[in-house]
Every structure is written in C-alpha cells, then in structure tokens.
Amino acid sequence: MATTYGVVRYGFGLQLPQLSAELGIDAATAGLVAAGAFASYCLVALLAGRLVLRRGARPVLWLAATLGATGAALVATAPSVPALAVGVVVGGGAAGAASPALVVAVGATVSPGVHADRAQAVVNAGTGVGVLLAGSVVLAAPLAWRPMWWAAAVASVVTATVVDRAVRWPSVVERVARGPDAATSEVSVAVPVGLALLAGAGSAAVWTFGRDLVVGVGGLGERTGALLWVLLGVAAVLGALSGDAVRLLGLRGAWAVTATGSAAGTWLLAAAPGHVPVAALGCVLFGGSYTALSGVLIAWAAALRPENAGATTARLFVALTAGQALGAAAVGALVAVTGQRMTFLVAGALLLLAGGLALGLTSAAARPRPDAPETPGATGTLAG
Template structure:
C-alpha cells in the first residue's frame, strides 16, 4: 500500500500535475502563453486517456503486472525528456509521455490492491493509495519553495522514484492471472452494465472539465492575478498537497455517508474552492484555505469514483476504474485549453468561475442508490 501510494505520488503528483505547479518557471523559460500552456496540459491529459484505454486491453491479455511496468516506463521516459528539454516542443513531448503514465498506473494498482488486500479492507486501502497524489504535490511544492529554479532535478528524481516504487509493488503483489473475457467485460452478464456506466462517466467528465483550472492554472493565477510572491504560492501548493492526503478518508466517508452523499459533498467542496481561489487570489490566508479545501476534496472525489466503480462492477474494479478515470481526464483534456482560452477573453477569475460552475454540475449526476449510512453503493 505504501509503495502503491508512492507510485501514485510520482505519476500523478509530480509528472502529471507537476507541469501546472512549475508553470510560472516554465512559462518564463520557454515563453509559454496561457493558450499554449493549456494545450500542453490538454495533450498530457489526452495521453492519459489513450494510456488508460490501452491498459484495459493489456490487462485483459497480459495482466496488470505488465501494465504496471508500462506505466513505469512512460513515467521514466517522459520525466527524463522534460529534465533535458531545450525547446517548448521537447517540453511538450516530455509532459505528454509522462502524463500517460498515470493512465496505466491507476488500473494496475487497483488490481494490485484488490488481489492482495483482505476484501473488508480493500476500499480503505484503495483510497489510501489514491491519496498518494497529495504526497507527490507536497514533494514538488517543497522543491518549488526552496529551489524554484531547480525544476529539472525534480523530474530526474521522479524517474528514479518511479522505478523504485514499482519494483516494491511488483514484489509485494499477489498478481492474478489475466482473463481476457472477464477483464474486458465482454461476457453477456457484464455487457449489460455498460448502460449503468453512463451516469458515472458523465459525472466524471463534468468533474474533469471543472477541475482542470486549478491543476493547470491555479498557481499561475495566484502569481499573476493575486500578485503573491512565488515562495508564497509554493507554500500554498504544499498545503494543497498536504490536504490532498486526506483523500485517503474517502473510503471511510463512503462507508459512513453512502456513495451519493459523499459524491455530492466532494464535488460541492471542489467547486466552491475553485471559485473561491479566484475570488481571494490576493489574500494568502484565504487562498490557502481555498487551496487546502480543493486538495482534500478533489482527491476524495477521485477516490469516490473508485468506490463507485467497485460498487458497479466488483469483479472488474480495475477496468471500471480505468473507464471512469478516462472520463475524468478527458474532461480535463478539454477543460485545460478551454480555461486558457477563457482567460484571454474573460480574465482568469471569469475563467475559474465558469470552471467552478461546470464542476458543480457534476453533483447533479448522482449514483442511483447509496444515499445513506450502510446503503448499497451504486
């Protein structure tokens, strides 16, 4: 579980979301405009989707262990390319390759936890592993705080950490054998559940559309609109990452509140903090509160999607999680350039307000049941 959380910290917190955290330095060094920055982030999110789709098929025929090492190879290759990037094109290619790693890491780790953890502890352990994103954001944020110009070594360290954590996961996991029919959901019994997936896929897509603003442009907003010093914004991003670790409680929240209430709560908090961050960008204390709320609520939101996937298709948790995370990331792939474009016309606060509204709309798409304590989770 610790190694799985570490791999998520690398593939999500550093090599996927690190671009947004380091955007101020990267924009200055590579002359990136908001629109170009949004397109680069969008490419990374799109690569994630392709990787997750590939992971579904590879898991079925070669097993989740193979997917784990494909994710590791992508993280290493992309991170090393970013670390030596000499042009904006090289930077974009590295961010794209590195961003694809998370798309394979999540389904591989869902299978690893499901196959290795006791069934009664599976939801909680899935949530803990998923919350590794926060640890990665904290690590990258601390570097941005104490050595803002040393962004290249961060990516080199990420490549090394990816190999180490993947090796431990591989060693400690009781990997199941691949089963092509079951893993792809092609049996008659599982085929009927695709209609049930439409609701969570729509919810995840809307959440992705709205959440892209903070992950891609959040720190840049505080610097350019709020006028906060770079060291202050780095501290706020460390705070965001630290509270993102609280997403580990999403499994317990689903157990206590039910899936429906947990989904509404996490979406509402994510939307409110997105809007709030733009409204109080010049106030470091209020911005810190908004960043902290976003970090915890967004990670809990993604953990709730894992629980939703497991409730819908308990024997295909990895494949179903991949489907919902593809939807979440596809939304972010559209949301990043949309936010960049809206920033040029409405200004950053206006763009963030639109993003918050899109994110809030995901709360309207509810799980069919699971509204209270002990209720079935669908």
C-alpha cells in the first residue's frame, strides 16, 4: 500500500512543481494526467474485483506489482510530457489491484473480529507511510525525482514478494449465490458508492494540486512544500485508527467525521497557503481524515458483503477514485478560471456535503444483511 498508493499513485501530485518546471506541464494538462491515472485505477480495480472472485487474490497482488513497476519505470525515463503521462496512468492502476488483493489477504491471515478490523485499517494506512517516504526524498533532494521513481519500480516487486510469502492465501473465493435480499443489498451498496464518488471529487484538489498550491500560490520554498507533504504522510498513518473509529461512532458517524475533517484540511490550505502553521494544520487534518475515510469504506464493504469483501471494497474504491478522476479534470479546468484558492474552497464544500449526506442517507446501508454472520464488535461497527 505504501508503494502503490503513497508513492506511485500520489507521487505525481507531490512532484508537480518540479515536473512543471522541467517538462512544462500546465495546470489543465496536470489535471488531465491525474484524471487518467484515476481512471486507470478504476478500470484495474473493476478487473481485480472479478479476478479475486475467479482466480483468487494472489494473481491480483502480482498484477499490482507489475503495473507499479512498469509505470514507475516509465516515469523515471520519461523524456516528455506524453511519455510521463503514460507512466503515471499505467502506475495509477497498481493501487486498484492492491486494495482488493490485500483485503482478502488480511481477511485470510488475521483472526476475524476486532483484530481483523484493526489489521485492515493498519494496512490501509500504509498509504501514509508511502507519502511520508516520498515527501522525505523530495525534502532531501528536490531535484532527484527520477531516482525516486526508479526506487518505486524496484519496491513494487520487492514488497509484493514479501507480502506473497508472509500471508496465508485462501483458495479462490466462492461466488455466493444471491438470496432474496439481493435487491436490498444493491440499494445498500449504492449509498456508500454515491458518497465515495462525492468525496473522491472533493479530495482530488489536495492530492493533485496541494503541493503546487503552497509552493506556487503561497510562495513557500520547495523544501517547505515537501516538509508539509511529509506531515500529511505522518498524519495519514493515523488512518490506522479508522477501525476503532467505526466501532465507536458507527459507519455513518465515522464517515461524517472523516469527510468533515478532510474538508476542513482542504479549506485551511485554501485560506492560508503561504502561512506555514495554518498550511501544516491543513495537511495534518486532510492526511489523517482522508486515509481514515478510505478505511471506513473497507469496513463498509465488510459489513455489507462479508462473503466477498475484496470485490466489494474494489467497487467502493472504484467509486472513490472515479470521483477523483472527475474532480482532477474539473479542478485543472477550474483553476484556470477561478484560481487555485477558490477551487480548493469548492473542493472542500464537496467533502463537507459528502459527510453531511451520510448522516441522513445511510440508515439502511448501515444495517447488517439478514444473512451476514455476526462478528465480535459488529453491533458497534454497524450502529448509526
């Protein structure tokens, strides 16, 4: 997760100021490239969800490793913007395969119940570790973006090898026949899908243009911008607490809190991109809240479809990333019209809307399915 999400998927936004200076990428083009990476994620995640059911999770892990290594290598050697775009788009698909594979791996390796919820949240928080590492590299050597992508290519293969040997892979997941509650279940899944789309659109501003905002608009130095990204990564590791947040607040409450926190972080960056303490607080709020928000989606998938949580997680993460794809393209276009700060205010409003809607729309989605097996802490997890 640290490699495919934190470095390969979000590394483009981190290094956008340097890439713009060296290769001449403008805001609209950057938005389209980011949108392409998000779209690639969606396509691969949909494929991965099917492969998990038909072939098992292990081949999906290696699909993630192959895409991550190939995409990172293409970025590392890119001589032009089109070549760079191809690498970013190919690498963006790696994370789409990683999530469903690792959800199944954790579910088969860790005892069910509270420990499994925490383990899923901890693995998901690996995104923050990757953001932290990538930000640290930029902080130490702002111009060395190509070596970082070469390291990501190697790490994609090495980490997949370690995971492959460390977990217990289940046999091919059986496709469970749909019962009479199938229609109700589809309605329930539709609610988090819609909320994830909205939250994804709102989050695209920070992930794609966050560092560019504080450096280009706020006037902060390259190293200061990288340090803020490191803070974002450190805070994102706190997303490991999302499993406990769901048990304490319920799915609706945890989603509302994390979406609102993401909105607050986005607004703080827009309010004072050149004021380091405010921008730092914005990065911390966004990093921790967004990663926890994605962890809530994993818990939601397990609650709605415990028999195929990997495929359902892929579906919800596709919705989140589809929103990011649309949001990245819209943000890139809107920046040219209203400027980055106003665009970030709009993005924060979308996140706040996603959090508010959760409190009124998810009562049905938060109920366990009649045929869902009870697990320790289930009542706390699903309570609204």
